[in-house]
Amino acid sequence: MSTIKLETSDGVKFTVKTQVAKCSGTIRTMLEDIGINPQDGEAIPLSNVHSTILQKILVWAEHHVDDPEPPREDADAAKRTDDICSWDEDFLKVDQRTLFDVMLAANYLDMKQLIAVCCKTVANMIKGKTADQIRRTFNIENDFPPGEEDKIRLRNQFCEERSR
Amino acid sequence: MAKIRDLPEEVLLLIFSFLKLRDRKIVARVSRLWNRLAFSDRPMRSISLHAVDYLNAKERKILLKSSRCYRNLTLEWTEASSEAFCVQVLDKFGSELTSLRLSTYVITLPLLVRFLLKTHKLRELIIEGSLCSEECDMVVPEFGDLRSLELTQRGYESELRELVPTLFPNLTSLDVVGAENASLDLIRFYSKQLKCLHVLLEGSQLQKFSELENFENLQQLNVHWPQIIDPKYSVACFQQMKNVKSASISGPVNEDTLLSISKWSQLTHLCINVQLMKASTFKSVADIKNLKSLKLQGSVREKCFLKDVRLLGVRKLILDGVSTTNDFYDHLASFVPHVTFLKIYDHTFENASLMLITKSMVNLQTLSLEYCYQVKDNGFQFLNYLSGLIELRCWSVPISENAFLRFPKCPNLRTFAVGGSGWITNKSVLDIPKAFPNLTELNVIDCFKVDEDTIYELRERMRKCAVVKLEKLEPDREAEAPWAKSW
Numbered sequence: 224m225s226t227i228k229l230e231t232s233d234g235v236k237f238t239v240k241t242q243v244a245k246c247s248g249t250i251r252t253m254l255e256d257i258g259i260n261p262q263d264g265e266a267i268p269l270s271n272v273h274s275t276i277l278q279k280i281l282v283w284a285e286h287h288v289d290d291p292e293p294p295r296e297d298a299d300a301a302k303r304t305d306d307i308c309s310w311d312e313d314f315l316k317v318d319q320r321t322l323f324d325v326m327l328a329a330n331y332l333d334m335k336q337l338i339a340v341c342c343k344t345v346a347n348m349i350k351g352k353t354a355d356q357i358r359r360t361f362n363i364e365n366d367f368p369p370g371e372e373d374k375i376r377l378r379n380q381f382c383e384e385r386s387r
Numbered sequence: 388m389a390k391i392r393d394l395p396e397e398v399l400l401l402i403f404s405f406l407k408l409r410d411r412k413i414v415a416r417v418s419r420l421w422n423r424l425a426f427s428d429r430p431m432r433s434i435s436l437h438a439v440d441y442l443n444a445k446e447r448k449i450l451l452k453s454s455r456c457y458r459n460l461t462l463e464w465t466e467a468s469s470e471a472f473c474v475q476v477l478d479k480f481g482s483e484l485t486s487l488r489l490s491t492y493v494i495t496l497p498l499l500v501r502f503l504l505k506t507h508k509l510r511e512l513i514i515e516g517s518l519c520s521e522e523c524d525m526v527v528p529e530f531g532d533l534r535s536l537e538l539t540q541r542g543y544e545s546e547l548r549e550l551v552p553t554l555f556p557n558l559t560s561l562d563v564v565g566a567e568n569a570s571l572d573l574i575r576f577y578s579k580q581l582k583c584l585h586v587l588l589e590g591s592q593l594q595k596f597s598e599l600e601n602f603e604n605l606q607q608l609n610v611h612w613p614q615i616i617d618p619k620y621s622v623a624c625f626q627q628m629k630n631v632k633s634a635s636i637s638g639p640v641n642e643d644t645l646l647s648i649s650k651w652s653q654l655t656h657l658c659i660n661v662q663l664m665k666a667s668t669f670k671s672v673a674d675i676k677n678l679k680s681l682k683l684q685g686s687v688r689e690k691c692f693l694k695d696v697r698l699l700g701v702r703k704l705i706l707d708g709v710s711t712t713n714d715f716y717d718h719l720a721s722f723v724p725h726v727t728f729l730k731i732y733d734h735t736f737e738n739a740s741l742m743l744i745t746k747s748m749v750n751l752q753t754l755s756l757e758y759c760y761q762v763k764d765n766g767f768q769f770l771n772y773l774s775g776l777i778e779l780r781c782w783s784v785p786i787s788e789n790a791f792l793r794f795p796k797c798p799n800l801r802t803f804a805v806g807g808s809g810w811i812t813n814k815s816v817l818d819i820p821k822a823f824p825n826l827t828e829l830n831v832i833d834c835f836k837v838d839e840d841t842i843y844e845l846r847e848r849m850r851k852c853a854v855v856k857l858e859k860l861e862p863d864r865e866a867e868a869p870w871a872k873s874w
Contacts, residue, residue: 305801323389346405350853354416361391
């Protein structure tokens with residue numbers, strides 16, 4: 224079975240099955256289009272990813288390597304967030320900072336399924352909360368000038384989604 | 388070590404794409420960045436001014452200063468003094484509108500024309516009120532771009548016969564539920580071009596409708612007739628409707644009529660009234676090969692109604708106001724073996740029926756029980772059989788105060804909605820996390836015994852779960868009914 228080497232930002236080298244590494248669109252492009260030859264034994268540098276995060280992402284990729292292509296979703300359909308499989312749910316039971324590190328790395332590595340499942344997880348953390356609770360949950364500063372938040376609320380209160 | 392502010396905008400947008408309007412409105416108030424991104428992927432295109440009469444000066448000013456452009460506008464007013472503001476609203480937003488809903492008692496022709504002259508891109512007009520052209524000798528202009536018209540409230544029907552075809556010659560979608568006697572004339576005028584039709588037929592209207600012709604282009608049909616005079620009477624014009632994809636036919640249907648419907652080869656969504664229907668008649672639904680979604684209305688008393696009928700393509704089944712016997716539920720799994728979405732609205736549905744379906748319909752992902760008053764607490768034990776259940780909704784189902792403690796764990800259940808009842812108390816909602824430990828969304832809807840403090844406490848206890856208390860169901864929660872006005 225063919226393998227390739229990946230080198231993280233902190234200089235750690237990973238030997239990974241090529242098929243698993245190809246879960247990443249970025250690595251796929253490097254191998255197929257740019258023509259980096261993994262047989263040379265040279266490691267592909269992933270300068271934006273730390274070894275602890277890559278380790279975690281490889282666990283995810285290993286588990287999902289045989290997943291079928293997801294069906295194309297209708298852009299207008301309300302997207303579900305309750306369809307995260309239990310394996311992924313356990314996988315993402317991590318502190319916020321790790322979750323966002325995984326998301327940044329998954330974004331850099333272009334792993335659409337992993338990003339989607341992370342985004343669903345964050346969406347679930349947002350749902351049902353008040354603006355203040357959301358700010359506290361994610362440590363976000365309220366940078367509105369006084370009165371602005373109220374104006375936004377007023378302006379948006381009449382807006383409705385078309386239900387049909 | 389990343390924080391949420393380190394995420395690139397495209398990732399934030401993806402997160403927001405999983406949120407519904409309710410949460411997006413809140414997200415927009417979190418910070419400047421979030422405000423900018425909250426709606427940028429799916430611009431808020433609709434605005435509803437439900438009570439124009441009661442908008443204060445500040446609200447009116449903020450509205451008219453808004454920089455948004457809207458596609459859909461609803462205006463609802465009763466006082467004549469509000470008309471001036473309505474005109475201002477149309478001055479502001481009219482140029483980009485594609486859909487306009489006007490809701491008032493009487494709308495005069497000059498006012499309507501004044502509105503329409505400001506909306507050049509308008510495709511759809513909904514009038515909830517009476518259109519009145521009395522004492523008005525204006526030359527009626529033509530709005531040839533308008534494709535869809537709904538007249539949903541009764542009154543002044545005789546004026547519509549002349550006025551509507553002159554104003555809107557090119558309609559392809561017509562909702563004439565409120566047009567009474569004028570409706571058949573309007574349907575006759577447009578029949579050749581109609582793609583969508585919604586009509587209520589009373590008395591002798593069914594017979595007149597039946598004799599109409601030229602429905603070759605019709606794709607969506609939504610028709611009601613309260614009763615049929617002669618049970619042998621079949622609807623002749625159904626024979627020409629070869630291209631109907633979605634149909635809701637809520638009136639007693641006889642064998643010949645159902646036979647015509649079963650020949651609609653494009654049909655994917657069907658709602659049909661099975662009241663008094665014989666099993667031998669019902670059998671012909673099996674001929675509708677492309678059917679994906681089926682809704683049955685009316686009570687079924689005949690034994691073995693579903694036996695030997697199989698609909699392999701149906702994924703969604705809705706039993707709407709059905710009352711029936713256990714024998715019916717016994718055959719449900721063989722009737723629709725691949726159903727993933729099941730909604731039951733049945734006063735007579737009881738624990739024994741719940742056991743039958745949970746044991747046999749193993750593919751269910753969504754189960755919705757509505758007004759199932761006979762379901763007793765211990766019946767919910769049977770949910771154990773549904774290992775793939777993702778979503779459960781209980782609407783007006785008697786769940787007693789301590790019942791949730793004895794619910795099975797349902798490890799895959801992520802969304803639970805409970806509502807519309809006084810059975811649910813503060814104590815019982817606080818038990819929900821114990822019953823369903825892996826929920827990601829909990830909706831408590833219209834439970835008047837549940838107060839805000841309890842919801843707050845639930846949020847604290849269920850950190851990984853969105854706890855939402857709603858006064859009413861959000862429309863997009865009702866995943867069903869694509870036939871209900873989807874044009």
